[in-house]
Amino acid sequence: MSDFLQFAVVLAAALAVVYYTGHGPFLLRKTTEIVYGKPGCAPVPAIGNVTLHYFAARGRGEPIRMILEEAKIFYNETGFTKDTWPEAKAKGIEEGLYTFGQVPAITTSSGVQMVQSQAITHYIGRSTGMECNCEDLHFCEAVALAVEDIAQKFGKVVYDPEFTIKSRNDYLKDTASVWLGYLEKIAPCLEAKDKAFFASERLTWVDFLVFNIIDVHIELAQVKIAGVAPINILENHPKLSAFYSKFKARPKIAVYLESSRRPAFNLPYPPKAAIPQQKAAPAPAAAAEQQKKQQQVPKKQAAPPAAAQQQAKKPETPRQNPRRSNHPRRNPRHSNNNSNHLNQSQHNNPRYHNPLRSKRNPQHRLGKLSKLPNRHHHSPSLLPRHLEKNKKNLKSKHANLREYWV
Structure with a gap:
């Protein structure tokens, strides 16, 4: 114990x-x-033989083919075409094989069914010892998602029915070169010989994704078109170029790349040559007539008669003096009749006039002057305040004189 x-x-x-x-x-x-x-960080048991459900083209099934070739896993393909795919799609959705109604998908002899190309490649890497280490797992996921972003941008250009040589050149110059520059920064250094991989210093499932996205861009840049020179997209990316060459030289990968099992690279839509259309030269007679018209000096137009000028003249409106105003509050000296310029609501508003002076006020006629609002004075008298004060002074003076003389 x-x-x-x-x-x-x-x-x-x-x-x-x-x-x-x-x-x-x-x-x-x-x-x-x-x-x-x-x-690897999370290995899984062997998957056995594999059936790849995809079209007879490279596309998103190519990384899956390459990792199966590297791992020496036997596999076969369905090789769908445009004619056989609709029926197979409906059947696969009904059986639950095509979870999202699309391919690639795999079925294995061990009973595994999977969809989504990156998830399939990752699972095969876990099963074959090509999984990233635990400390590099987040980096591998980031690189895989970056490759997916590049693939989506690539697909928008290639699967465009109006695909032209100009759109290809613009994409390679403005978009592909930028994203390849991002991969160049995280690519393995040139001095790494046996460890020239993106993560964990050994071959992982992420390397197959990066190699495939570089390969399709090289194929796009070097597509054979009459009168169009190929483009070297890895000229300014030495680390990516070294990684591509070393990966391509791997024995099993090299055999697959040269075999007949690999589908050929085909563009969905053949590129249209953007040739500028030249204007046709005019006929000699038409050219001579056009030159004659250009040489003619335009004649001066005769002046219209005086009557027409007077008729065309618009009547001038009298100019108003901006200092003169008919508003009773702004300039009461220039208003003829203050009451004529006020509406019904302004007549009863003491801000515009004195309601005691208004003849339209019915209370004025009834003698109810003491109840009317007045801001000038509060007495019922009609006299202003200064006259009322003088009246009181006169009364007091008369009273004093009367007392004096008596």
Whole structure:
């Protein structure tokens, strides 16, 4: 019992040391390699023989073919065409094989059914020991998604019915060169010989995706068209060029690339040559007549008669003085009758006039002057405030004189 406790204490101490020193992922990776017999972060059992459901073309099925060739896994293909695909699609959706109604998809002898090209390539990599290490798993996913972005931009140009040589050149110059520059920054260095891979210093499923996207762009740039020179898209990307050459020289990959099993590269729509149309030269007689018209000096038009000029003349409106205003509040000296310029709502508004002076006020005729609102004075008298004050002064003076003379 004491021996078991000692072993447990030593094991716990060793695990604590590994955890706190940061070697946990390394220990986990080595443990999985011992258990499954293959490297990688999350290996899975062997998948057996594979059936690839795809068209008889490269497209998104090409990385799957290459990783199966590298792993020496036997596979066969359905090779759909435009005529056989609609019926196979309906059947595959009904049986649940084509989950999203599209291909590629695989079925294996071990009972695995999968769709989506990147997910399939990743799963085959896990099954064959070409999975990324745990510490590189996030980087591998990022590179795979970048390749998917490039593939979508590539498809928009190639699958356009109006595909031309100009659109191809513009894409290679403005879009493809930019994204290949991004891959150039993270590509393996030129000094790496046996470890010239994108992740984990060994061959992984991500390398097949990167090689395929570079290969289709090289095919697009070097497509044989009469009168059009090929373009070297890897001229300014030395690290990608070195990776492409080393990957292409791998024995199993080289055999597949030269075999008849590999579908040929074909564009969905043949490119249209954008030749500028030249204008046809005019006939000699028409050219002479046109030159004669250009040489003629235009005659001056006769002036119209005076009556027409007067008739065409518009009547001038009298110019108004901006300082003179008919508004009663702005310039009361120039208003003829203040009441004539006010509407019904302004007549009852003390801001525009004194309602005590208005003859249209019915309360004025009834003598109810004390109840009317007035902002000038509050007495019922019709006299202004200064006259009312003078009236009181005169009364007081008369009273004083009367007392004086009496």
